[in-house]
Amino acid sequence: MAALRTLGPRAAAALDEELMSTGAFSIDQLMELAGLSVAQAMYALSPPQKSPAILVACGPGNNGGDGLVAARHLHHFGYKPTMYFPKQTKNELYGRLVKQLQQLKVPFTDDFVGAAKGSDWIIDAIFGFSFSGEVREPFPGVIKALAESKIPVLAVDAPSSWNIDSGPPQDGPGQHYIPAALISLTAPKPLVKWFGGRHFVGGRFVSQEMADKYEFDVPPYKGSEQIVEVGSHGEKL
Ligand SMILES: NC(=O)C1=CN([C@@H]2O[C@H](COP(=O)(O)OP(=O)(O)OC[C@H]3O[C@@H](n4cnc5c(N)ncnc54)[C@H](OP(=O)(O)O)[C@@H]3O)[C@@H](O)[C@H]2O)[C@H](O)CC1
Numbered sequence: 442m443a444a445l446r447t448l449g450p451r452a453a454a455a456l457d458e459e460l461m462s463t464g465a466f467s468i469d470q471l472m473e474l475a476g477l478s479v480a481q482a483m484y485a486l487s488p489p490q491k492s493p494a495i496l497v498a499c500g501p502g503n504n505g506g507d508g509l510v511a512a513r514h515l516h517h518f519g520y521k522p523t524m525y526f527p528k529q530t531k532n533e534l535y536g537r538l539v540k541q542l543q544q545l546k547v548p549f550t551d552d553f554v555g556a557a558k559g560s561d562w563i564i565d566a567i568f569g570f571s572f573s574g575e576v577r578e579p580f581p582g583v584i585k586a587l588a589e590s591k592i593p594v595l596a597v598d599a600p601s602s603w604n605i606d607s608g609p610p611q612d613g614p615g616q617h618y619i620p621a622a623l624i625s626l627t628a629p630k631p632l633v634k635w636f637g638g639r640h641f642v643g644g645r646f647v648s649q650e651m652a653d654k655y656e657f658d659v660p661p662y663k664g665s666e667q668i669v670e671v672g673s674h675g676e677k678l
């Protein structure tokens with residue numbers, strides 16, 4: 442069966458702009474729904490009874506914000522999330538998301554490698570569709586640790602360090618990391634061509650009109666679910 446059409450980084454950024462202007466959404470709303478779908482994908486992969494300890498690595502942009510929201514939902518689902526959020530900005534929304542986690546006594550750590558050792562799964566919410574170029578500090582060590590670790594990773598929107606259009610960095614086998622699972626938000630990005638693991642689509646907030654305009658497909662969400670599992674490259678299952 443045909444794969445879901447992909448959305449490149451420029452189109453994804455333009456869609457976000459339009460959702461938050463003429464679409465009348467706030468970033469808080471989009472991030473809340475994106476983060477909820479990340480938490481639902483984690484639950485579909487492994488429930489808290491089996492995999493309670495989740496390390497959530499958050500970057501400085503909206504991909505990181507999705508991770509902060511997902512962690513709050515994971516806490517309420519019964520998981521024990523730990524946060525690695527090394528590059529916190531003064532952004533007011535992020536401040537509130539962090540405070541909500543602190544009030545739930547969700548721990549924050551500066552030691553990614555140490556925290557990863559005790560984790561059942563890692564959520565990679567470091568970079569999404571606005572990533573480009575070489576990974577800059579403080580993240581190269583984190584990407585290296587992900588490449589060396591055997592702990593399964595759920596990547597949010599993109600495996601961090603992969604080019605959104607052209608996939609894994611050309612740095613040789615064993616150098617880049619390969620997540621066990623990916624949740625694409627709104628639509629898969631072109632990099633799914635190089636992905637081979639379990640793949641979900643989430644971010645259930647676009648109209649059919651918007652999907653037609655940006656030439657992607659709304660996946661077949663069932664009932665009240667915020668996610669759909671698709672094939673590795675976005676094939677409909
Ligand atoms: N419509 C949707 O589906 C929604 C998706 N959401 C999520 O938002 C991200 C995109 O968020 P954005 O804020 O545009 O960008 P990112 O989070 O991907 O990354 C931006 C930050 O990353 C830094 N960056 C970029 N490249 C590098 C690099 N090579 N090394 C280190 N750091 C890098 C960048 O830093 P600057 O220094 O350049 O500022 C940014 O800080 C999308 O993927 C979804 O996950 C929304 O939550 C809701 C709508």
Ligand SMILES: [K+]
Nearest residue numbers: 565568597599
């Ligand atoms: K990511």
